[in-house]
Amino acid sequence: MNMLVMGLYVEGPTDDRFLPVIIQRAAEHVLLQYDRAEVAVLEPIVIKKHPDISERDKSILRAARDAYGFHTLIVHLDISNRQSRKSSGWLSCLEKQKTVR
Secondary structure, X not given: OEEEOEEEXXXXXOHXXXXXXXXXXXXXXXXXXXXXXXXEEOOOEEEEOOOOOOOHXXXXXXXXXXXXXXXXXXXXXXXXXXXXXXXXXXXXXXXXXXXXX
C-alpha cells in the first residue's frame, strides 16, 4: 500500500490541534474522488515555526528543509492584524484583485 506523507507548517499556538485532521480528511476525500483508495493518508506531521527565526520567509524555508522527503508541505499562515496583511505582498495582490472586480 502506498502512503501519502504530508508536512504542515503552522505559526499559531492552536493550529496544530485541528488542522491536521481536517487536512487528512480532505486529502482522503480527494484521493477517493480520483479512485485512489489504495493510498493511505497519514496525519500531517506538524512543523512549528522555529523560535529563533523571526522572518516569515526564512521560517517557511526552514520548514521546507525539515519536510525534505515528504510528498507535500502545507503552509498555514496566521494573518491577524492589518500590519501583517500589509507585509504580505501576495495577500495585497489578492486584495487588489477583489476590488477591481
